Amino acid sequence: MRSAILASLACASLLIGGVWIGQNVNLLPTDASINAPVYDELFKVLFTIGTILFVGMAGLVVYSLIQFRRKPGELGDGLPIEGNLSLEIFWTAVPAIVVLFVGIYSYDIYDRMGGMQPLHHEMHRHETSNVQERIWGGIGSGTVERTEEIQTDTLPIEVIAQQFAFLFHYPKGDILSGELHVPTNQPVSMRMESKDVIHAFWVPEFRLKQDVIPGQPTILNFTPTKPGRYPIICAELCGPYHGGMRSSVVVESAEDYQDWFKKNSKDTILDS
Ligand SMILES: [Cu+2]
Incomplete structure (x- = not known):
């Protein structure tokens, strides 16, 4: 129960922190054209997703390294775990949704910037x-x-x-x-x-x-x-x-x- 609450709190702060960093990121030069804010909107969303994924995964790796390390005197094998259907569905669905969203959203931004107009082919x-x-x-x-x-x-x-x-x-x-x-x-x-x-x-x-x-x-x-x-x-x-x-x-x-x-x-x- 206590670990479930802690995990939810960690997830919530990760999401809030990621959105905050993504919205306040200031890496681009001044926006000097009408389509620049449209492009920046996409950049911020991508930066938000990137921050959440990077901090989330790196955090999980560091946590696991510390939490699940071999204790002194522990000489046995690890648990014989074979498959976890719900976990597999979860880690397939999340990247699929993220990639689909980024693809559709990028296309929309590119279209709004006039990118879908054909080049001047004869x-x-x-x-x-x-x-x-x-x-x-x-x-x-x-x-x-x-x-x-x-x-x-x-x-x-x-x-x-x-x-x-x-x-x-x-x-x-x-x-x-x-x-x-x-x-x-x-x-x-x-x-x-x-x-x-x-x-x-x-x-x-x-x-x-x-x-x-x-x-x-x-x-x-x-x-x-x-x-x-x-x-x-x-x-x-x-x-x-x-x-x-x-x-x-x-x-x-x-x-x-x-x-x-x-x-x-x-x-x-x-x-x-
Ligand atoms: Cu040149």
């Missing part, structure tokens, strides 16, 4: 009816009329990756920049393509990473929320200077962004 072009199709449908293959027809406040940017730099092209003002500038709270749609090998565009503060592939453009959509300067890191080993393939994304207010845009826009230079 064969998917006619099947998609999402933002990508509307923004990029007219560029490259479509007609000019079609691009102008579509009114959207999404900012289209073309990303060119090559050993060992990222280049950002703004079709609107024909700006070519080594640094990415984006205004806060405006959806950005990037069409990315590599000139040589596979690279990956990664901004930890946006909680986003997407491969940049030669000959097969990929799309990355995001909405920045917090002004600041964040690192862009190539996250795919792409050659000897892969480690130096870095740039910055400058998230700024709409006014600051407009200033930057006007200063760099070729259209503006031609106008003046």
